[in-house]
Amino acid sequence: MSDFTPKILVFSTDTVSDPGIDLAGRNKMHYSPNVYVITLPCSSGIKPQWIVHAIARGFDGVFIAADGSDCALVPDCTARTAKIVSAAQALLRERSVEPQRVKMAALCSVCAEAFQKHMKQFGEALRKLGPARKAA
Amino acid sequence: MSDPERKIGVYICRCGGNISDYVDVDKVREEVERQTGVKVAKTSLFTCSDASQQEIMKDIKEQGLDGMVVASCSPKLHLGTFRNAAKRGGLNPFQYVQVNIREQCSWAHSDDKAGATCKAIGLVRGGVEKALRQEALEPIRVTSVKRVLVVGAGVAGMRAAIESADLGVEVFLVERSPEPGGAVAALGEMYPSGKNGGDVAASLREEIRRRPGITLFTNAEIVGKSGHIGDFDVAIRVRPPGGREESIPVNVGAIIVATGFESYRPAEGEYGYGRGAVVTLPEFERMIREGNGPLRRGGREIVSVAFIYCVGSRQGADVENANLYCSRYCCNAAVHASRLARRRIPGLRAFHLYRDIRTYGKFELIYEEAAREGAVFVRFDPAEPPLVRADGDGLSVNVKDLLTGGAELEIPVDLVVLATGMVPRPNDALTTMLKLPVGSDRFYNEIHTKLRPVETVIDGVYIAGSCQGPKNATESVAAALSAVSKAASLLVKGYVDLQPFIAYVMEDRCVWCGECEQACPYGAIEKIPHGDKEVARVVDALCKGCGACVPVCPKDAAQLRGSSDDQMTAMIDAFARETAGV
Structure with a gap:
């Protein structure tokens, strides 16, 4: 299991975290190519079912880049997104999947270093958990 | 699939x-x-x-x-x-x-x-x-009436009204106080135009009077709003002193909010405020504008003045409801006021005590002039702010000057002027009614400071001037003209195309539980009959496409165009298929 590189799905937002993730790329701040990003207008629009679906299909973890207080669309989106995360974690528990596979953190439009750090730390935490789909 | x-x-x-x-x-x-x-x-x-x-x-x-x-x-x-x-x-x-x-x-x-x-x-x-x-x-095309509502008749609101009228747009200008003019009306000579603020306000009032396309309401407030971009119904309540209260309905295509700022009021005892000889910058401006001859305070002739900068701005996070921001205008205004005071007091000894000083742009010239005229600039450490105390019948200011290696200065002065900044005007009713986004500094928030500086996330609602954050009159007018051009591009053309990536409801799945209506920050969900049941419907012109209704729907009926359930799961499947190293 030593060469296991966790696969992470990131939900980012168009105007806040996505520019931060772009900036990490522009600065050639490397992170695992097993990190895939889906961009939405606001994190309060993420469905818990999508998170569960991602884990079921082979992602080892889902990272939600929340807007903090910068969201221009939904002022209380962080609180709403936190609820979505809790709902997704409850669904995962029902399926005997570790709730720690879902993580949320605020990421701003210039938070390139923070993104790189999150990917590293979350990747390490997931590596400890092992693959989400255990070998039969 | x-x-x-x-x-x-x-x-x-x-x-x-x-x-x-x-x-x-x-x-x-x-x-x-x-x-x-x-x-x-x-x-x-x-x-x-x-x-x-x-x-x-x-x-x-x-x-x-x-x-x-x-x-x-x-x-x-x-x-x-x-x-x-x-x-x-x-x-x-x-x-x-x-x-x-x-x-x-x-x-x-x-x-x-x-x-x-x-x-x-x-x-x-x-x-x-x-x-x-x-x-x-297809883009969502919304038609518009050729009328605009301007809230606030300060320098920004008045200019917005005048310019809109000149573009052929009918204007309703609403002012809460009995007279239009705003903060500029209370100013004396302004820099760099040299014009008197009162005169500027008066000439704008005259321009408004001359334009039949502008209807001005004073002693008036906005008490109701419904509709959407291109077609807002607004209720204006007019309460003339001693007169009969009246509610006037207007229909407009766009709204420009120019409600201005308030001056920071120092706490009792902040730098000795509350003592007669400690005044705020606006109070000092009034002193030098009114009357002639030597300046007096409490009978004492004023020859020496200490200006303390950043009062109420850039506060530490330990202060309750701290104003963390720089108020931008005060450095310029304090140096300017000190130079104006010199005309009344030829032998004025001015001490400017600052943390940092930024007399940006043309204002750099007045900073240099002030220094040439003998004003003394002293830089203090915010951790060791100046101490103001009574000294006989005058005042004494103790400060450690970083520019001279931390020399301890004791400056006897006749007056202390606190360079107070701009703070957001409490306007909760209006903010809630128009759903105006408020930033962490409690001023109104534009979509993007550089790229979309006067638009809000509410289509058809624009902000201009110091309601957005500290601005001087020049900057406020620039923002006002910007808002006018954004509003006019809709009002004069008669329609606007909105991007179509908004929410929709799958009626066959919907059973109307009201969750989406609760979740929508824009009031874009309405209940409509559908066959023998009631379902939710998205009002296209109000929906901003945030997707907040999507996860709360227990029937998966609420969907966001461009990010539907179908699209999201198919993308996740495609991403999951490829694994690095395969």
Whole structure:
């Protein structure tokens, strides 16, 4: 299991975290190519079912880049997104999947270093958990 | 799920090596070409070049493409470019999908070419799956009446009203106080125009009086708002002193909010405030404007004045409801006031005690003039602010001067002026009614300070002037004219096209539980009858496409165009398929 590189799905937002993730790329701040990003207008629009679906299909973890207080669309989106995360974690528990596979953190439009750090730390935490789909 | 009859064109950009140095774009092309629904898959050196765009347009026509994916840079750069190319080629522009394989792939994984290539394949496949499930959309066209509401008749609001009227737009200008004029009306000589603030306000009032297209309401407030961009119904309540209260309904296409600021009021005892000889900057400005001859305070003739900067601005987080921001205007205003005071007091001894000083732009000249005239500038450490105390019948200010290596100064003065900043005006009722976004500094928030500086997330509602944050009169007027041009581009044309990636409700699934209505921050959900049941409906002109209604719907009936359940799960599946190292 030593060469296991966790696969992470990131939900980012168009105007806040996505520019931060772009900036990490522009600065050639490397992170695992097993990190895939889906961009939405606001994190309060993420469905818990999508998170569960991602884990079921082979992602080892889902990272939600929340807007903090910068969201221009939904002022209380962080609180709403936190609820979505809790709902997704409850669904995962029902399926005997570790709730720690879902993580949320605020990421701003210039938070390139923070993104790189999150990917590293979350990747390490997931590596400890092992693959989400255990070998039969 | 995907239709084998579909014809998607996929264009993979090398970006002159920025992508192809790290991603094997030919391999990506080969993999994607085999994907169901893909008709054309090509690579090019620069997909954004004219030649490549021409080729895309030709393919759309000749191959009859019904969807298109460009895998290149961040959509922040060329989404519009390729959407336009799609449109010019005859494809519905909203059936175009941009995939970011540069910022979020080749550059981010320039240390791992195999990994970057695998990821790029997954990302492009995901983009194709999304495009396969993207229906043609039309922009939402909303027509507009040619009338505007301007809230606040300060310098920004008055100029907005005048300029709108000159564009042929009918204006309703609403002012809460009995007289239009705002903060500028209370100013004396302004820099650099040399004009008197009172005169400026008076001439704007005269300009307004001369324009029959402007209706001015004073002693008036906004008490109701409904509708949407192009068609707002607003209730104005007019309460003339001693007169009868009246509610006047108006219908407008856009609203410009120019409600201004309030001056910071120091706490009792802050730098000795509350003592007669400690005044705020606006109070000092009034002193030097009124009367003639020597300046007096409490009978004492004023010869020496200490100005203390950043009062109420850049406060430490330990202060309750701290104003963390720099109020911008006060450095200039304090230096200017000190120079004006010199005309009344030829022998004035002025001491400027600052943390940092920024007399930006043309104001640099008055800073230099003040220094030449003998004003003394002293820099203090915010951790050791100046101490103001009574000294006989005058005042004494103790300060450690960083410019002279921390020399302890004791400055006897006749007056202390606190350079107080601008604070947001409490306007909770208006803020709630118009759903105006408020920033962490409690001023109103534009969408983007640089790129969309007067637009709010509420379509048709614009903000201008110091309600957005500290601004001087020049900057407020610039913002006002900007808001006028944004509003007029809608009002004069008579319609606006809104982007169609908004929510919709699948009526067969919906059972009206009201969750989406609760979740919507914009009041865009209404209840309508549908056959023998009631269902939710999205009011297109009000929906901002945030998607907040999507996760709360227990029946999966609320969907966001461009990010539907179907699209999201198909993208996740495509991403999950490819694993680095395979």
